[in-house]
Amino acid sequence: MTLALHNTMSRTVEPFRPLVPGRVTFYACGPTVYNYAHIGNFRTFLFEDLLHRWLVASGLEVFYIMNLTDVDDKTIKGAGAAGTPLREHVTQFIDAFHADRRYLRIRDASVYPRATEFIQPMIALVASLIDKGVAYRSEDGSVYFAIGKFPAYGRLSRLDTRELLAGASERVSTDEYAKDDARDFVLWKAARPEDEAVGAAWDAPFGRGRPGWHLECSAMALALIGEKFGVDVLDIHAGGVDLIFPHHEDEIAQSCAHTGQGEFARFWLHGEFMTLGGTKMSKRYGNFLTARDLAENGMDPGAVRLLVYNTHYRQALDWSDEALGHARVGSRRLGEFRDRVRAAPKGAESGALIEAIEAFRRDFKLALDDDLNSPRALAALFGLAREANRALDAGDHVGDNLLSCISLAEDVLDVFPTGTARLTGQSTVDDELTEEAPADRESRSAWAVGWAGRRFQARLARDYAEADRIRAMLESAGFEVRDTRDGVEVVARRQDG
Numbered sequence: 481m482t483l484a485l486h487n488t489m490s491r492t493v494e495p496f497r498p499l500v501p502g503r504v505t506f507y508a509c510g511p512t513v514y515n516y517a518h519i520g521n522f523r524t525f526l527f528e529d530l531l532h533r534w535l536v537a538s539g540l541e542v543f544y545i546m547n548l549t550d551v552d553d554k555t556i557k558g559a560g561a562a563g564t565p566l567r568e569h570v571t572q573f574i575d576a577f578h579a580d581r582r583y584l585r586i587r588d589a590s591v592y593p594r595a596t597e598f599i600q601p602m603i604a605l606v607a608s609l610i611d612k613g614v615a616y617r618s619e620d621g622s623v624y625f626a627i628g629k630f631p632a633y634g635r636l637s638r639l640d641t642r643e644l645l646a647g648a649s650e651r652v653s654t655d656e657y658a659k660d661d662a663r664d665f666v667l668w669k670a671a672r673p674e675d676e677a678v679g680a681a682w683d684a685p686f687g688r689g690r691p692g693w694h695l696e697c698s699a700m701a702l703a704l705i706g707e708k709f710g711v712d713v714l715d716i717h718a719g720g721v722d723l724i725f726p727h728h729e730d731e732i733a734q735s736c737a738h739t740g741q742g743e744f745a746r747f748w749l750h751g752e753f754m755t756l757g758g759t760k761m762s763k764r765y766g767n768f769l770t771a772r773d774l775a776e777n778g779m780d781p782g783a784v785r786l787l788v789y790n791t792h793y794r795q796a797l798d799w800s801d802e803a804l805g806h807a808r809v810g811s812r813r814l815g816e817f818r819d820r821v822r823a824a825p826k827g828a829e830s831g832a833l834i835e836a837i838e839a840f841r842r843d844f845k846l847a848l849d850d851d852l853n854s855p856r857a858l859a860a861l862f863g864l865a866r867e868a869n870r871a872l873d874a875g876d877h878v879g880d881n882l883l884s885c886i887s888l889a890e891d892v893l894d895v896f897p898t899g900t901a902r903l904t905g906q907s908t909v910d911d912e913l914t915e916e917a918p919a920d921r922e923s924r925s926a927w928a929v930g931w932a933g934r935r936f937q938a939r940l941a942r943d944y945a946e947a948d949r950i951r952a953m954l955e956s957a958g959f960e961v962r963d964t965r966d967g968v969e970v971v972a973r974r975q976d977g
């Protein structure tokens with residue numbers, strides 16, 4: 481194992497060795513489901529997707545947890561304004577999050593725990609912290625973590641006491657109740673009428689209330705890895721840089737004070753911001769672009785991924801239409817290369833081609849093993865395309881080696897344009913597609929494949945009414961319709977019974 485990752489805890493790139501050889505527990509802070517996630521959030525999720533995919537491609541078994549924060553000030557406020565129970569209110573944003581990440585080809589995590597489904601482990605964690613004397617109940621019924629009782633506080637963020645105080649007081653507006661120390665953070669918030677109104681309050685031995693945001697992640701991570709593997713330390717914990725303080729610092733304090741372990745995660749990985757015209761992208765500043773804006777404008781997810789992976793995850797990325805335009809051209813070039821390789825005559829690869837393939841395999845692995853250096857991995861891929869195109873121009877044949885390079889790149893970076901070769905290969909020209917299925921078998925299949933392509937386009941554009949209409953049409957013509965990650969497949973139902 482030669483993978484090395486930058487650990488925020490040590491501020492250095494360290495060789496990555498999981499606690500148990502061959503198996504990785506990986507926790508990433510997921511979205512707060514009160515709104516549509518913006519593309520800056522998705523930059524972080526794409527960095528985590530790359531990490532997830534590279535760990536898997538490196539032969540590791542990965543237990544990947546991404547939580548959904550469905551109870552906090554913002555979700556409660558949204559539910560209250562809509563006059564809907566919290567659980568019902570957030571469903572639309574959870575669905576949207578999954579639709580958006582699927583559009584961006586972000587692979588499924590192993591689990592997506594919802595905070596409201598882990599209230600009991602959260603209550604148990606608070607009770608344990610009170611027992612251990614590191615948490616206290618204040619006059620208003622809320623429970624706080626006593627930072628003064630946890631000497632290791634501040635190790636991850638490396639902030640001194642004065643900075644910690646400044647950071648804490650900046651955030652008091654929503655969390656301010658009676659605290660012993662201004663740095664203390666809330667574990668459990670006493671129930672308010674607005675929480676009760678939307679069903680966001682639970683009974684606990686220390687008083688009726690709801691969990692604080694920091695507590696959610698600790699409780700869910702510990703519950704899940706404890707239940708599955710009997711451990712209480714994560715291999716990797718990831719998130720955006722804005723979560724280092726106070727969120728991750730607080731997660732460490734709660735978790736370690738409870739488990740007695742010296743660490744909560746062995747590696748802390750943080751992705752940098754995405755900026756739009758040089759300003760941090762945030763809902764607060766109103767300059768956000770959502771994944772659905774991109775999907776609605778017909779932007780190919782391969783181009784979005786290429787744009788994101790062109791910058792190392794620890795460097796700020798400035799989003800611009802120009803950069804997206806370049807990424808679109810780059811992704812199309814790779815798509816043409818892929819289609820050309822798949823269509824080329826098969827046979828033994830020449831010496832020059834084998835050399836290019838070996839250089840790609842070596843450079844690609846070296847790049848990603850070096851703290852996920854995706855810009856270098858992309859350069860290796862474009863280098864392969866250049867060399868292999870030259871070899872194909874000279875009449876070279878394509879063998880399994882070159883095909884497996886393309887599969888590897890698809891598996892890990894996935895920056896190729898949406899795969900429609902399978903669909904368009906045998907379809908009739910788009911505008912010749914009739915609503916009525918042709919009678920003869922041959923043109924009937926081509927007709928179905930053509931409509932499958934249109935259903936896929938409709939899904940990408942979120943025109944679900946059109947997608948449904950097409951499905952019904954295909955089904956009544958005797959085809960089974962299957963939606964896959966990168967296309968729509970149609971299979972003729974057996975007519976002869």
Ligand SMILES: [Zn+2]
Binds near residue numbers: 508509697727731
């Ligand atoms: Zn978290």
